[in-house]
């Protein structure tokens with residue numbers, strides 16, 4: 001099968017290669033999925049799990065990509081709950097070969113059924129951004145109606161879903177990002193927008209929840225805006241910032257079938273709009289990832305045209 005692999009961490013995206021690899025086999029409780037579309041997060045090349053297994057042994061050449069939509073072609077020993085021929089979408093394990101390939105073997109529990117009226121490209125755009133937004137807002141941030149959310153990167157893949165889910169939950173959303181993204185963030189439902197380069201973040205006043213996808217100084221300054229009892233959730237790495245009552249959550253998204261189903265149902269209902277940027281074929285994927293063009297939304301690789 002064709003797959004995109006990396007072998008050299010120092011090479012960055014320039015080190016990605018489209019190669020032939022053996023088709024994967026389904027282990028206990030696995031399925032094999034024929035990948036129709038796969039999403040990709042550029043920072044994947046910085047994650048230790050791209051390069052090693054859970055025992056920290058080199059696992060290169062590793063196949064990139066950890067979200068997909070496709071059709072099940074095989075079941076592993078003891079696998080229940082899904083069947084051959086079923087349309088599915090989901091989030092694959094960080095430490096296993098991934099979804100930028102024609103086939104992937106992954107744990108069945110990491111997948112949810114993809115309804116027949118949802119396109120594979122849309123399905124592949126949802127798992128990482130959708131689950132990150134859902135878990136950050138509702139599990140880690142314990143968002144309640146009437147609260148205010150500072151949604152950083154509100155025109156981006158995660159931030160646009162944070163904005164929509166928070167609005168639907170009855171929150172007031174202040175989106176942030178680049179000047180050029182103001183209208184896009186407002187279109188996703190932000191009540192107001194802060195251009196981080198030209199506006200003063202501190203003018204926002206107090207907020208109940210900061211959803212951080214930027215880190216660094218933006219994260220630090222945002223923490224100072226959190227009201228007593230509020231929470232900082234960040235998806236971009238360790239923070240030593242602690243609001244007065246210690247509610248800082250630095251998390252990595254986890255697969256969750258029930259949450260995937262909630263998310264895709266919202267897309268079907270028109271309550272949630274996914275944020276797809278560039279769509280490219282597997283053959284053109286390496287060139288797409290190496291492009292210097294500004295990304296806007298989730299890059300999706302249509303593996304099966």
Ligand SMILES: NC(=O)c1ccc[n+]([C@@H]2O[C@H](COP(=O)([O-])OP(=O)(O)OC[C@H]3O[C@@H](n4cnc5c(N)ncnc54)[C@H](OP(=O)(O)O)[C@@H]3O)[C@@H](O)[C@H]2O)c1
Pocket residue numbers: 041043044128129132152153154155156157158159176177178181196197213214218234235236237251252253294295296297298
């Ligand atoms: N922990 C987890 O489980 C998890 C899960 C998903 C994503 N993440 C991480 O979360 C981050 C966001 O992911 P994503 O897929 O949403 O990326 P994305 O689609 O690129 O969205 C990020 C948005 O924030 C904007 N932005 C970044 N830095 C900014 C700055 N200094 N000032 C103003 N705007 C800024 C970006 O604009 P530009 O494109 O112009 O920079 C973009 O619109 C990534 O680092 C990703 O690795 C973590």
